[in-house]
Amino acid sequence: MSKQPEKALDIRDIPSVPQWIMLSIQHLFAMFGATILVPFLVELSPAVALVSSGLGTLAYLLITRGRIPAYLGSSFAFIAPIISAKALGGPEAAMMGSFLAGLVYGGVALLIKTLGLKWLMRILPPVVVGPVIMVIGLGLAGVAINMAMNDPATGEYSMTHFIVALVTLAVTVIAAMFFKGFFKLIPVLVGITTGYVFAYVRGLVDLTPVKEAAWFQAPDFIVPFVTYTPSFSWGIVLIMVPVAVVTIAEHIGDQMVLSKVCGKNFLEEPGLHRSILGDGVATIIASCLGGPPNTTYGENIGVLAITRVFSVFVVGGAAAFAILFGFIGKITALISTIPTAVMGGVSILLFGIIASSGLRMLIDNGIDLGENRNLIISSVILVIGVGGAFIQVTEQLQIAGMALATIVGILLNLILPGKEVSYGNGNMFEVKKDDGTAA
Template sequence: MSSKIIQVNERPPLSQAIPLSIQHMFAMFGASVLVPSVFGIDPAIVLLMNGVGTLLFILITKGRAPAYLGSSFAFLAAGGVVIQKYGFEYAQGGFVAVGICGCILALIVYKFGTNWIDYVLPPAAMGPVVALIGLELASNAASNAGLLDETIDMKNVVVFLITLCVAVFGSILFRKFLAVIPILIAIIAGYVAACIAGIVDFQTVANASFFSLPHFQLAKFNMEAIVTMLPVLLVIASEHIGHQIVTSKVVGRDLLKDPGLHRSLFADNFSTALSGLIGSVPTTTYGENIGVMAMTKVYSVWVIGGAAVFSMVCAFIGKLSALISSIPGPVIGGISFLLYGMIGASGLRILVDAKVDYGKARNQALTAVVFVTGLSGISLNFGGVQLTGMVLACVVGMIMGLLFYIFDKLHWTNDREEEEVVEASVASSLEKK
């Protein structure tokens, strides 16, 4: 079982599917619940719509693209501006508008295809962009674990190390079915350690009602609020392309071609629009769950769908939701430490698989500038939207890739001349033979 890959369309037995699905839900839960907490809204509606959005994504992509849709962080800055000025209902209207525009963008991609990605984001740029999806979140994992606090609590360090070590060593030591649920086992081990250390707060669980109904409210629309929110489309489109490329590498299929970027992009944005319409926050494909797939080699959409159903159940059972929410930061940090690193490794894998030639100045420049842009902390602000990290690096990489493509067409690049000389030499040798 440890070496077996469970492919996208495979349906594991129920006895295996349930713990595998719970593992995925745990991976996304902490980050996904954080967004509604920042916006000051009911997390239950978010858990419900995350589940609904994931099931819609699977349906629209014909069950060929494994992805879990969780709460998007890309809207935090612009959403905060709109909420402060108009209220959350008008931020919802902005979410809906961005989602609809994203669906239109998906139709444009359907019309013109995805070949342009190969030109504007060649492997020397795409590799570091994908790596940055995980690497720029490394500090978040350390922060969750309490490792960046001014005064470090050794209890947090011990729980963090127990969680991380069980996940790392379990992935190579566990056998049979245990080999594909090391994340779940690590979370349980970390939670038990946290209880022993006395850093788990059960008061929230005690105060939570057993059953609860999510709070629904319809969106309201204001043109200024919508305009404030629209630039986020660039962020989420870049993020989506990056996630689909890294997922393609993980599962060994080109998801940009089948089911197609247009389908996954449409599904992602349709979920955002629907979520915003009835009182939830925008959704996005989740890096944590990509990391789980990379580590466990379980890519089944049936498992992802099961995680979506569990999320929806949590939206109605307050005690269960509160219990999962009580998982302390060092446990989440220990798991995230590994999962984010797995995404970073997937980016490096793109460079290896593509056999990127770093004897060429263009490849050195692309990788160097993209990495430094993403990790430097540089940011650009457009209204209420901030471009930083992976998204800014992706934009910079696309601009550089496009310029290099234009220079090639104009025969300005010196490395292209070298290639043409080699090609001519090979052709001449073949003719002589």
């Protein structure tokens, strides 16, 4: 582990009240744009997403014994599966799928606690996880372009909407590349805000819902056994559960980065099993309220790296603010007035970044695509996932897209000879023997 970095506030330090409020709001802004974008894209309530992300983060901090300063927000990896699940059985089906994904996290946490990490590395080497992450981003490319180019009222091409999307995209890129300090940490929020103002000037924004909304308003929760009766479906399992396998690998990567930033080994203390369990519980909480699945946020890790404020109390404060914002009706109404073109412009960049992060995983882990084994596995995953291949098991049961690509990738990795070339330099998971040496 690298040398302990200089800290402004350590993990268990409590800031003064004025500092606490400002630092927590900074974390809130860092996650806000991405967290509300996911429910916007899958037509769930942004207010519920804020509340569930706040409650999920507080649960995560509790399960990890207040030793990992991570914020959890809406997961982009589940966008396409949620859309597919809703088409199969409505938002209730998507919530059932999210609940099952959360249970998968719990099962993996138990296995890691019992068996360690090595078995997970065998199933999910970088040559499988990297291309699957690329499929997640590339599979959503059409969604971003349709939102950017088409008038949602008619479904037809609109130059006005496309210009708004391009302006939003341009400002987001400029903010990410050239802004300094705090504003460099929130390029998505800067892009959405600027795009919104430009869209208002172009006549695409109707503020009537904001004027009519109450200041205090309960979100539209979707609660099992209260607003609906849950029902099990193998189709939902095959749509949602394979995504959890991939996001767990992403979660481990986030924990390694966070460990480096904070100068501690969170995989050992409080333990990766606790971290993954916390992520799973946060996703289960979201599924019981009607929000998208949660995941640890790289944006907030960036805030920690720049500010050197590692206090879990600051992260907990951001979670409390998120819950509060979810109950402010005018904020919820304002979010609902954001034109699809604005979200489409931001999505062009964000979905591309998801795809690029999969490519980066291959590069960072030194995966040699000159090796036939690696080339075959990555190529098959990409074409099956992006091409939309599916297996129709029964009339109502289908294995499609990313789920099928993930399953095929795992099977190819287990079957094909020469597994050692698929692990690269071994940086994806830091697997250790009992004596502390590299495995």
